[in-house]
Amino acid sequence: xxxxxxxxKWRPQTFEEVVxxxxxxxxxxNAIRQGRIAHAYLFSGMRGVGKTTMARILAKSLNCASASxxxxxxxxxxxxxxxxxxSGHSPDVVEIDGASNRGIDEVRELREAVKYAPMAGKYxxxxxxxxxxxxxxxxxxxxxxxxxxxxxxxxxxxxTEDHKIPSTILSRCQHFHFKRITRQEIxxxxxxxxxxxxxxxxxxxxxxxxxxxxxxxxxxxxxLDQVVAYSGKEVNDQDLQVIxxxxxxxxxxxxxxxxxxxxxxxxxxxxKELADEGQDYRQFTSELxxxxxxxxIAKSSxxxxxxxxxxxxxxxxIRQLSAxxxxxxxxxxxxxxxxxxxxxxxxxxxxxxxxxAVIRATRIQxxxxxxxxxxxxxxxxxxxxxxxxxxxxxxxxxxxxxxPAVNAPAIKxxxxxxxxxxxxxxPGPSESAPVKAGQxxxxxxxxxxxxxxxxxxxxxxxxxxxxxxxxxxxxGIVQEWIAGDAKDVLVIGYDEGAAFFAEYIQKEESRPIxxxxxxxxxxxxxxxxxxxxxxxxxxxQQLQLKKDQxxxxxxxxxxxxxxxxxLLKEALNILGGEVIDIKDA
Amino acid sequence: xxxxxxxxxxxxHAHPKAILKAALAxxxxxxxxxxxxxxxxxKFMTAVAFAKTGLCADPPFDQSSGRPAPTSCNCCRSCRxxxxxxxxxxxxxxxxxxxxxxxxxxxxxxxxxxKSLIGTRKWCVIDDADALNPxxxxxxxxxxxxxxxxxxxxxxxxxxxxxxxxxxxxxxAVRFHPPSQQDLxxxxxxxxxxAPTEAQLLAALSLGRIGIAAEADPAVLRRERxxxxxxxxxxxxxxxxxxxxxPEDLAATQEQLSKTLDTIEIWxxxxxxxxxxxxxxxxxxxxxxxxxxxxxRTVSTDQILEALTxxxxxxxxxxxxxxxxxxxxxxxxxxxxxxxxxxxPGLKPN
Numbered sequence: 006x007x008x009x010x011x012x013x014k015w016r017p018q019t020f021e022e023v024v025x026x027x028x029x030x031x032x033x034x035n036a037i038r039q040g041r042i043a044h045a046y047l048f049s050g051m052r053g054v055g056k057t058t059m060a061r062i063l064a065k066s067l068n069c070a071s072a073s074x075x076x077x078x079x080x081x082x083x084x085x086x087x088x089x090x091x092s093g094h095s096p097d098v099v100e101i102d103g104a105s106n107r108g109i110d111e112v113r114e115l116r117e118a119v120k121y122a123p124m125a126g127k128y129x130x131x132x133x134x135x136x137x138x139x140x141x142x143x144x145x146x147x148x149x150x151x152x153x154x155x156x157x158x159x160x161x162x163x164x165t166e167d168h169k170i171p172s173t174i175l176s177r178c179q180h181f182h183f184k185r186i187t188r189q190e191i192x193x194x195x196x197x198x199x200x201x202x203x204x205x206x207x208x209x210x211x212x213x214x215x216x217x218x219x220x221x222x223x224x225x226x227x228x229l230d231q232v233v234a235y236s237g238k239e240v241n242d243q244d245l246q247v248i249x250x251x252x253x254x255x256x257x258x259x260x261x262x263x264x265x266x267x268x269x270x271x272x273x274x275x276x277k278e279l280a281d282e283g284q285d286y287r288q289f290t291s292e293l294x295x296x297x298x299x300x301x302i303a304k305s306s307x308x309x310x311x312x313x314x315x316x317x318x319x320x321x322x323i324r325q326l327s328a329x330x331x332x333x334x335x336x337x338x339x340x341x342x343x344x345x346x347x348x349x350x351x352x353x354x355x356x357x358x359x360x361x362a363v364i365r366a367t368r369i370q371x372x373x374x375x376x377x378x379x380x381x382x383x384x385x386x387x388x389x390x391x392x393x394x395x396x397x398x399x400x401x402x403x404x405x406x407x408x409p410a411v412n413a414p415a416i417k418x419x420x421x422x423x424x425x426x427x428x429x430x431x432p433g434p435s436e437s438a439p440v441k442a443g444q445x446x447x448x449x450x451x452x453x454x455x456x457x458x459x460x461x462x463x464x465x466x467x468x469x470x471x472x473x474x475x476x477x478x479x480x481g482i483v484q485e486w487i488a489g490d491a492k493d494v495l496v497i498g499y500d501e502g503a504a505f506f507a508e509y510i511q512k513e514e515s516r517p518i519x520x521x522x523x524x525x526x527x528x529x530x531x532x533x534x535x536x537x538x539x540x541x542x543x544x545x546q547q548l549q550l551k552k553d554q555x556x557x558x559x560x561x562x563x564x565x566x567x568x569x570x571x572l573l574k575e576a577l578n579i580l581g582g583e584v585i586d587i588k589d590a
Numbered sequence: 591x592x593x594x595x596x597x598x599x600x601x602x603h604a605h606p607k608a609i610l611k612a613a614l615a616x617x618x619x620x621x622x623x624x625x626x627x628x629x630x631x632x633k634f635m636t637a638v639a640f641a642k643t644g645l646c647a648d649p650p651f652d653q654s655s656g657r658p659a660p661t662s663c664n665c666c667r668s669c670r671x672x673x674x675x676x677x678x679x680x681x682x683x684x685x686x687x688x689x690x691x692x693x694x695x696x697x698x699x700x701x702x703x704x705k706s707l708i709g710t711r712k713w714c715v716i717d718d719a720d721a722l723n724p725x726x727x728x729x730x731x732x733x734x735x736x737x738x739x740x741x742x743x744x745x746x747x748x749x750x751x752x753x754x755x756x757x758x759x760x761x762x763a764v765r766f767h768p769p770s771q772q773d774l775x776x777x778x779x780x781x782x783x784x785a786p787t788e789a790q791l792l793a794a795l796s797l798g799r800i801g802i803a804a805e806a807d808p809a810v811l812r813r814e815r816x817x818x819x820x821x822x823x824x825x826x827x828x829x830x831x832x833x834x835x836x837p838e839d840l841a842a843t844q845e846q847l848s849k850t851l852d853t854i855e856i857w858x859x860x861x862x863x864x865x866x867x868x869x870x871x872x873x874x875x876x877x878x879x880x881x882x883x884x885x886x887r888t889v890s891t892d893q894i895l896e897a898l899t900x901x902x903x904x905x906x907x908x909x910x911x912x913x914x915x916x917x918x919x920x921x922x923x924x925x926x927x928x929x930x931x932x933x934x935p936g937l938k939p940n
Contacts, residue, residue, distance in 0.1 A: 102729070102732040135732070234612055354856075361859065
């Protein structure tokens with residue numbers, strides 16, 4: 006007898022033997038017991054999960070000669086009918102390759118043939134494999150027969166692509182979907198077979214086969230055959246890795262480590278070693294992707310063992326490795342290598358794709374987590390709120406020379422705010438006007454003796470930056486200026502009706518903002534005191550007048566200063582214009 | 591066509607050969623194989639050698655195992671028939687035009703249904719199996735699963751992922767890798783009458799594709815490469831009138847363009863590798879490693895990675911109907927940004 010591959014040799018012959026499709030086997034056996042045999046079945050599912058096998062077992066059950074009354078769930082395997090089906094020569098079980106007999110003519114022949122009664126058994130069973138390859142016409146020609154076939158006929162269709170089956174066919178069949186076979190089920194079946202055949206493979210080796218089989222038992226058995234053909238009945242894990250082309254976890258871990266430690270040369274040497282050992286770059290890349298996925302899971306899950314299908318010591322290894330990487334970083338690595346996986350197609354050499362991906366991966370900057378960034382941002386905000394003197398802008402010194410020269414002087418010559426850019430507030434245009442240069446604090450002594458000028462500047466600034474706080478401050482009236490050694494005190498009064506505003510300004514969150522603004526404008530610490538004013542209507546009027554007068558004085562002074570400015574004079578000279586209005590911006 | 595080959599004559603491929611020999615020695619030859627790996631590296635010849643060994647009527651006897659050794663005698667009737675390409679028990683299928691069509695598969699199925707004439711098994715080698723059209727591939731499924739007794743089918747492909755998963759699942763997959771430069775060099779020196787430096791160049795530039803290394807003229811390969819690299823010279827890239835005046839034949843046809851892009855890709859790869867690894871043995875363009883290191887010093891890694899990404903993108907778009915010259919210019923412009931520091935001057939009047 007010619008050597009047979011395991012997938013054929015170990016093809017299950019009874020419903021119980023079929024691996025991983027209990028839902029189908031049970032439905033079919035119950036149907037047989039109750040004598041409710043449908044006249045058309047459709048078996049769909051991915052490659053190598055037992056569709057054709059199940060179809061043959063069903064055919065056997067229907068025709069087993071040793072069963073006294075009708076179909077049996079346990080075909081005897083010894084009667085002529087069972088034997089002829091196993092060997093593929095039964096006159097009553099017709100196995101048709103749908104891909105080779107896909108035309109309407111073949112279906113016409115089939116329609117003629119189904120009329121004849123079975124020769125030996127009770128049923129004529131037509132198994133049409135790869136049924137998705139029938140042409141549209143062929144499917145349509147089959148419809149009538151499929152709806153009402155002679156009572157002795159059972160159709161079994163098998164396909165990997167049920168979406169290609171017309172819905173008119175689907176509705177006439179009992180449709181069974183075959184599941185992927187789990188790794189555990191594959192391992193259990195492999196164990197059974199190697200025990201029978203006297204083959205020795207480690208448990209880890211079986212795990213590797215099951216993983217590579219990716220849900221298909223035929224693939225698993227095919228790998229088993231290959232490795233036995235390669236190394237005989239004693240299989241070691243190295244031989245398995247050669248056959249499966251998997252790198253094993255050594256190189257994977259080394260690669261991940263090299264990447265996380267940004268050791269480009271090291272990582273490139275690992276790629277070189279892969280080539281020397283005849284590893285498949287594409288497969289290595291997809292294994293690397295899976296490994297990165299494990300790392301992410303290990304970082305984000307509290308119980309990674311449940312989600313990572315690996316022995317617990319490897320999970321522990323992964324967990325340790327994952328400690329040195331951030332989730333964001335791993336996500337980016339995942340992105341780089343998934344892209345690489347796509348680039349293999351059309352690359353001049355697959356090794357180059359991996360090399361480039363590795364270089365890219367070792368170059369990503371470690372990302373800080375969003376939480377950390379947010380924390381730093383808040384810290385920065387707080388520091389700015391306390392006053393802009395702290396050096397938060399280290400790198401600025403380097404950047405400044407490169408900054409465009411056009412706007413720089415306006416900011417730099419500002420005498421009041423100094424390094425204006427570090428402040429939370431932009432310098433208002435009035436401060437940055439060159440007119441003010443050299444006048445340190447002339448207003449404090451001028452006029453009423455109260456710092457009206459600075460106060461109005463503070464208010465204006467708030468009106469621009471924080472309008473609501475600004476409008477509240479505006480309601481206040483400057484009462485008193487107490488100069489002190491450590492700090493000055495500015496007393497602001499609020500009228501009876503404006504009590505709400507006074508309260509708001511004294512709130513915990515407003516105070517530091519106001520304080521820092523004051524400090525900046527006055528160039529020294531100033532405490533703001535808020536008092537409540539109790540006055541008669543007359544006094545109120547007086548006060549308002551006084552306030553208006555202060556305002557007028559302020560405007561006059563600005564006008565004088567502006568008119569005296571040499572630049573303006575020069576402009577008037579050259580252009581011959583006249584000044585109509587001066588606006589305080 | 592001459593198919594003179596044997597396991598011993600095949601360069602490299604230690605793993606595949608070991609797998610196939612072990613299968614022959616243990617009598618566990620599967621009924622279907624997929625040989626996959628890059629094009630032109632010796633998959634087809636290995637398949638023929640496999641069949642030849644399997645069919646050999648008088649294999650040398652292996653004293654240690656007490657059984658025939660898995661090698662071919664190369665002088666029996668069967669071996670000579672294979673060498674001359676006239677063995678009746680081997681069938682070779684190649685794409686008919688762009689595809690392998692259903693009629694060709696029908697022919698295979700017919701041929702396999704007869705008994706073998708000289709040998710013990712019937713062999714069928716299908717080259718470029720990814721060219722199977724859907725009808726042919728599906729028709730082949732049943733045969734691949736349960737072929738007539740004593741038949742072996744070998745599918746050969748450079749694009750295994752283009753095969754139906756149902757086909758792959760029915761075959762034993764054997765992976766082939768390009769032989770390394772170190773393996774290729776002595777072979778070239780032995781089999782081709784060329785100077786050592788030329789052999790070195792050929793071994794490197796062919797990227798292990800022995801089918802190319804065995805036939806290509808090293809002088810032509812070098813000239814073609816240098817012409818592409820000339821277009822990458824900084825002084826050319828920096829001057830727009832030169833940049834847009836790239837030699838027309840670099841992108842005249844789809845084939846030319848993809849060759850040119852391959853050369854650029856290998857060059858950029860060398861520049862990056864040269865920057866990160868000190869040993870020059872890993873470079874492809876070893877003969878001009880001084881130029882490589884000159885680039886390595888000036889161009890940033892990120893810029894090269896950018897350019898490579900662009901090349902991959904364009905390569906994927908290239909089979910569609912796009913302007914070849916435009917593709918090349920896009921790549922050159924990207925490289926100009928990487929190489930030339932100064933902003934490009936305006937078009938100079940001639």
